[in-house]
Structure formats: structure tokens, C-alpha cells
Amino acid sequence: MISFYPAPWILVIAVLVSTRVFRLARAVAINIVVMDYIEAAKLRGEGLTYLIFREILPNATAPLIAEFGLRFCFVFLMIAALSFLGLGIQPPLADWGTMVRDLSQFINFAGFGEVLGLIGESGAGKSTIGLAAMGFTRDGCRISGGTIEFDGIDLRNASASVRRGLLGKRIAYVAQSAAASFNPAHRLIDQHTEAPSIHGVMSKGDSQSDGIELYSRLRLPNPDEIGFRYPHQVSGGQLQRAMPAMAMAGD
Numbered sequence: 001m002i003s004f005y006p007a008p009w010i011l012v013i014a015v016l017v018s019t020r021v022f023r024l025a026r027a028v029a030i031n032i033v034v035m036d037y038i039e040a041a042k043l044r045g046e047g048l049t050y051l052i053f054r055e056i057l058p059n060a061t062a063p064l065i066a067e068f069g070l071r072f073c074f075v076f077l078m079i080a081a082l083s084f085l086g087l088g089i090q091p092p093l094a095d096w097g098t099m100v101r102d103l104s105q106f107i108n109f110a111g112f113g114e115v116l117g118l119i120g121e122s123g124a125g126k127s128t129i130g131l132a133a134m135g136f137t138r139d140g141c142r143i144s145g146g147t148i149e150f151d152g153i154d155l156r157n158a159s160a161s162v163r164r165g166l167l168g169k170r171i172a173y174v175a176q177s178a179a180a181s182f183n184p185a186h187r188l189i190d191q192h193t194e195a196p197s198i199h200g201v202m203s204k205g206d207s208q209s210d211g212i213e214l215y216s217r218l219r220l221p222n223p224d225e226i227g228f229r230y231p232h233q234v235s236g237g238q239l240q241r242a243m244p245a246m247a248m249a250g251d
Contacts, residue, residue: 013078017071024067028060073119127176134171135163168195172247178239182231189227192246207249214245 032038033056041055118126128141135148135155148155150171155163167173175181183191193207202210208227215223218241231239 013075016078017075021064021067021071025060025064028063029056032056032059070119070121131173134167134173165199169199169201174244174247178243179231179236181243182239184231187228187230188234188242188246192227192242192249195246196249211245211249214248215242218242218245220245 033051038051038055041051046054118129120126128138131137132141132143133148135143135158137143143156146156150166153162153166155166182188189208189211192211193204196202196207196210197204201207211227212223215226220226220238220241226234226238227242234242
């Protein structure tokens with residue numbers, strides 16, 4: 001039998017978490033109410049209830065759902081921390097954190113062809129975990145334990161030559177800041193063809209043709225010529241699409 005913590009804990013946590021949701025909802029609503037379609041609805045004589053449920057709420061749903069997902073995860077951490085400090089629910093009673101811990105052995109992590117998302121605030125370590133999953137650590141960091149397996153290869157204990165043979169060919173990195181990750185001294189297509197050429201996947205000419213095809217599939221404007229521009233000659237959004245195209249170049 002599973003017993004849950006008393007209602008006062010729920011109310012305290014709900015009050016603490018709800019303040020961020022309220023601020024986000026207000027900020028989103030403020031940005032929506034100044035739009036032209038809101039003014040048009042007012043000029044049609046629509047009332048406040050119509051504006052809220054037909055005009056504002058549908059456009060605010062996406063960020064609010066995303067925020068709910070973040071808050072939902074943080075609640076687990078908050079309750080688990082309180083229980084660890086002796087301020088929350090103690091065994092044999094169960095809370096959300098202990099239930100997740102006890103059932104973690106039954107959780108299936110992302111397999112081949114699947115996507116595993118990491119959710120966290122800025123500075124939480126998402127990029128560090130992503131880089132560590134490739135067997136890479138930045139200066140001042142180290143992987144203290146565990147294994148990182150890719151197709152039967154332990155990347156943590158693999159030699160540098162083995163990792164270099166995988167990176168850029170079978171494992172690719174899409175940088176968070178594309179504008180800062182492209183080399184400004186080289187054209188986009190030249191950077192696109194580097195990994196396939198180095199790893200012997202295809203010739204430079206074939207890689208250029210493959211790059212143009214990927215640019216077209218990613219709906220970049222003028223795919224036949226955009227790759228021959230330098231990074232500063234295209235927009236940030238276009239670089240954000242050119243980056244995953246480069247990541248797929250070695251496949």
C-alpha cells in the first residue's frame with residue numbers, strides 16, 4: 001500500500017512553484033494582447049471571455065505546457081531533497097522521488113533511432129552531459145565513473161584514435177551556438193565537407209553535392225549557392241540549419 005504525504009506539503013510546494021508560472025503566464029499574455037488580431041477581435045465587439053479563451057489562451061498554450069513540464073520535474077527534486085533532509089516524507093511512506101527511484105530499473109532509456117531530451121535551467125549542465133556522452137570533457141572536468149557505451153564500445157576507456165574514428169562519422173555534435181561554432185575564415189560548404197573527406201566516407205565533390213541536397217531538405221534559401229558563403233554572410237537562423245546538415249554529412 002502506498003501512502004502519500006499530507007495535503008499541507010502539496011499546498012506549500014504548489015505555492016512556491018506557482019509564482020514562476022504566474023509570471024510566465026502574465027509575460028506571455030502581455031505580448032499577445034498587443035497583437036493586431038486582438039485589436040481586431042475587440043473591434044468586432046468580442047467580450048473579455050472570448051478574448052481569453054479564443055484569442056489569448058490558444059497562443060499561450062505551448063509555452064505554458066513547456067513550463068509545466070519543467071516545474072513537474074523540479075517538484076520531484078524538491079520533494080526528494082526535503083525527504084533527504086528529514087523535512088519531507090520518510091520511509092515507509094512513499095513520495096514521488098522515492099517512487100521514481102524504486103521504479104528506475106524499469107525505465108527504458110532511448111535506444112537506436114530514438115531521441116532522449118535533457119531538461120534543465122541555464123547552467124544546469126545539459127551541454128556538459130551531452131559532451132560527456134561523446135566521451136569528451138572540457139578543461140577542468142573529468143568523468144569520475146561509469147561507462148559510456150556506443151555500439152559496444154566504451155567511449156570512456158577507448159583510445160583517442162578509436163574516438164576520433166567515431167566522431168564526425170558515426171557520432172555528430174550539433175553546437176548550441178551555431179554562429180560561434182562555425183569557423184569565420186572558411187565557407188560553409190568547406191566546413192561541411194571536412195568530416196566526410198577526412199573519414200573517407202566520400203570525396204569532396206560528392207560531399208558538396210550531398211551538402212547541397214541537405215540544404216535543400218532543410219529548406220535553406222538558394223541551396224545551390226548558400227554553402228559557398230562565409231558564416232557572417234548568412235543569418236543566425238540559417239546557420240542553425242546548416243549546423244545539423246554538417247552533423248549529418250558523415251552519415
